[in-house]
Amino acid sequence: MITGFVARSFDRGAVAFLVVLAALAVLVPALNLLLPPSSPFHVPTYLVSLFGKYVCYALLALSIDLIWGYCGILSLGHGAFFALGGYAMGMYLMRQIGARGVYANPILPDFMVFLNWPALPPYWYGFQHFPYAALMVLLVPGVLAFVFGWFAFRSRVTGVYLSIITQALTYALMLGFFRNNFGFGGNNGLTDFKDILGFNVQAPGTRAALFTISVVALMLGFVICRAIVASKFGKVLIAIRDAEARTRFLGYRVESYKLFVFTLSACMAGVAGALYVPQVGIINPSEFAPANSIEAVIWVAVGGRGTLTGAAIGAVLVNYAKTYFTSGALAPYWLFALGGLFVFVTLVLPRGIVGTLRHWQSERRARTPARAAAPEPVVAAPRPAE
Amino acid sequence: MEEKETRSLLYLDGITVSFDGFRALNKLSLTIEPGEMRAIIGPNGAGKTTMMDVVTGKTRPDDGDAVFDGAHDLTSLDETEIAVLGIGRKFQKPTVFESHTVEDNLRLALKSDRRARATLWWRESAAEAARIDEILKTIRLPSVRDRLAGSLSHGQKQWLEIGMLLAQEPKLLLVDEPVAGMTDAETRQTAELLREINRDRTVVVVEHDMTFVRDLGVRVTVLHEGSVIAEGSIDQVSANERVIEVYLGR
Numbered sequence: 001m002i003t004g005f006v007a008r009s010f011d012r013g014a015v016a017f018l019v020v021l022a023a024l025a026v027l028v029p030a031l032n033l034l035l036p037p038s039s040p041f042h043v044p045t046y047l048v049s050l051f052g053k054y055v056c057y058a059l060l061a062l063s064i065d066l067i068w069g070y071c072g073i074l075s076l077g078h079g080a081f082f083a084l085g086g087y088a089m090g091m092y093l094m095r096q097i098g099a100r101g102v103y104a105n106p107i108l109p110d111f112m113v114f115l116n117w118p119a120l121p122p123y124w125y126g127f128q129h130f131p132y133a134a135l136m137v138l139l140v141p142g143v144l145a146f147v148f149g150w151f152a153f154r155s156r157v158t159g160v161y162l163s164i165i166t167q168a169l170t171y172a173l174m175l176g177f178f179r180n181n182f183g184f185g186g187n188n189g190l191t192d193f194k195d196i197l198g199f200n201v202q203a204p205g206t207r208a209a210l211f212t213i214s215v216v217a218l219m220l221g222f223v224i225c226r227a228i229v230a231s232k233f234g235k236v237l238i239a240i241r242d243a244e245a246r247t248r249f250l251g252y253r254v255e256s257y258k259l260f261v262f263t264l265s266a267c268m269a270g271v272a273g274a275l276y277v278p279q280v281g282i283i284n285p286s287e288f289a290p291a292n293s294i295e296a297v298i299w300v301a302v303g304g305r306g307t308l309t310g311a312a313i314g315a316v317l318v319n320y321a322k323t324y325f326t327s328g329a330l331a332p333y334w335l336f337a338l339g340g341l342f343v344f345v346t347l348v349l350p351r352g353i354v355g356t357l358r359h360w361q362s363e364r365r366a367r368t369p370a371r372a373a374a375p376e377p378v379v380a381a382p383r384p385a386e
Numbered sequence: 387m388e389e390k391e392t393r394s395l396l397y398l399d400g401i402t403v404s405f406d407g408f409r410a411l412n413k414l415s416l417t418i419e420p421g422e423m424r425a426i427i428g429p430n431g432a433g434k435t436t437m438m439d440v441v442t443g444k445t446r447p448d449d450g451d452a453v454f455d456g457a458h459d460l461t462s463l464d465e466t467e468i469a470v471l472g473i474g475r476k477f478q479k480p481t482v483f484e485s486h487t488v489e490d491n492l493r494l495a496l497k498s499d500r501r502a503r504a505t506l507w508w509r510e511s512a513a514e515a516a517r518i519d520e521i522l523k524t525i526r527l528p529s530v531r532d533r534l535a536g537s538l539s540h541g542q543k544q545w546l547e548i549g550m551l552l553a554q555e556p557k558l559l560l561v562d563e564p565v566a567g568m569t570d571a572e573t574r575q576t577a578e579l580l581r582e583i584n585r586d587r588t589v590v591v592v593e594h595d596m597t598f599v600r601d602l603g604v605r606v607t608v609l610h611e612g613s614v615i616a617e618g619s620i621d622q623v624s625a626n627e628r629v630i631e632v633y634l635g636r
Contacts, residue, residue, distance in 0.1 A: 228506070231506055232505040232508040233506040242484055242486075243482075243483055245481075246477070246482075247494075248465040249465055249469050250469060250494060250500075251469030251470045251500045252466065257502050260502050
């Protein structure tokens with residue numbers, strides 16, 4: 001049943017995407033670890049971590065595309081779920097430092113010693129165990145999204161209003177996490193990590209492994225999303241996106257559908273955040289900044305809303321551009337470039353990169369009558385952001 | 387609410403709906419018998435669409451009873467529950483799922499388990515595929531089954547929506563202005579289609595087009611300012627003085 005379920009949801013583009021990812025998962029670590037630094041094909045360790053970061057962003061973009069591209073839920077606060085997953089992982093990494101911290105306290109992280117806290121707060125209990133932390137990576141964003149979604153979708157909050165509330169959610173969390181007495185390291189956040197599962201987080205081997213795990217997570221996220229959007233459930237999602245009231249009159253309980261994808265999407269964002277933190281070595285409240293969430297939405301718009309592959313490609317392209325811009329003389333102009341990019345995409349490429357390619361493809365097929373006979377479903381391009 | 391002794395499929399009694407003091411429906415009472423086809427006419431603002439909103443759960447009445455199939459109090463249910471009970475609705479403006487194919491539109495409408503879990507693991511059965519073929523034939527659209535619904539003509543969209551209603555297998559179909567914007571030929575075909583549907587289902591048609599209503603040849607209810615002012619055959623109501631007054635003005 002599961003194999004059939006997965007098999008029918010893959011077209012050529014999806015398979016190609018997975019093959020490229022699988023190749024990357026093997027090649028990048030191999031070129032990093034097996035080749036000497038003098039080789040022209042050697043991939044330096046800093047690049048492995050940089051690519052790993054992009055892959056985590058791609059997973060975040062995928063989670064946004066699932067709800068925005070297919071169900072019309074524009075979350076401008078998805079960075080919150082990403083950051084919460086990141087904090088859960090950060091807490092585990094903090095507990096692994098143990099007595100190697102500046103204050104050499106075997107239990108308390110440095111910032112707690114600095115604040116003269118006598119003991120570990122109860123919500124930090126259990127985070128020294130990896131399985132518990134991993135569970136929290138899924139559970140914390142998932143439960144928050146479930147509770148938030150339960151209220152929002154039942155009250156039929158949609159469109160711009162929903163976007164504003166999600167924005168408020170991430171902003172409120174940011175303010176909370178900035179406070180020292182919140183217990184997550186205040187504005188410094190969590191950093192100075194040493195080990196993950198006993199491996200040094202700085203070591204090239206660990207970095208390569210983290211990269212591979214991130215790519216595998218992205219592949220897994222893609223397979224899940226793909227299977228969902230290709231099922232009848234996915235058709236209902238698109239129906240909700242295009243005509244919510246009509247879907248209700250057909251007898252579908254719209255809020256259950258929205259709640260399910262929203263929660264799943266938040267869990268995916270949480271995983272992305274958890275993989276991001278050990279690779280960048282820090283998590284702090286600025287990850288909750290509303291601007292981050294908006295940027296993630298731009299990645300999806302650039303790559304192509306409602307295409308899944310496009311979201312991942314958009315995330316990588318925009319972040320590559322960001323790295324390129326912000327590391328040179330053009331650094332002060334990055335925000336202008338980003339803003340310009342969004343305007344350009346909205347005006348010229350409303351379907352995004354992948355969406356436009358697919359549109360051309362389906363138009364060409366429509367013009368070739370012989371091929372048009374094959375009843376391959378045309379992937380519906382969503383209307384540009386309303 | 388006390389149990390109403392009624393064999394009617396739809397029983398509306400004393401329904402009142404006000405929007406900011408404006409009475410869209412004013413003590414509206416109406417019964418529809420099983421198997422009946424009824425046309426509802428009335429000038430703009432007579433409350434036809436509001437009546438449909440009440441029956442389908444979109445609007446809660448301020449007062450009055452709405453009972454479906456003798457047992458279900460429609461005023462306490464929401465749109466989804468009412469749809470599952472067996473009331474289908476076609477909107478005034480054709481609303482099909484434009485980025486789905488014609489076939490998928492029907493597939494979504496087909497009577498089946500509507501819960502999220504069921505749709506996630508759903509596989510099409512042979513019976514379902516056959517039913518879709520059958521409906522496509524009934525609504526005269528088999529040739530465009532793989533086209534996106536958004537690319538259909540206005541009249542085809544109206545038919546697709548009627549097809550979606552059929553696929554739901556409702557006990558009662560509410561059809562709001564099915565021939566608005568149709569050519570004469572399409573209008574005639576639509577009347578024929580509705581009569582065909584009426585062979586096994588109860589149908590309520592709201593319409594402006596008097597020729598179309600005459601074509602249908604069914605019992606007519608005339609609404610004005612939120613209440614029923616006349617009921618009977620089309621000839622009876624067109625001879626009614628009050629109706630003439632309302633339609634032609636004083």
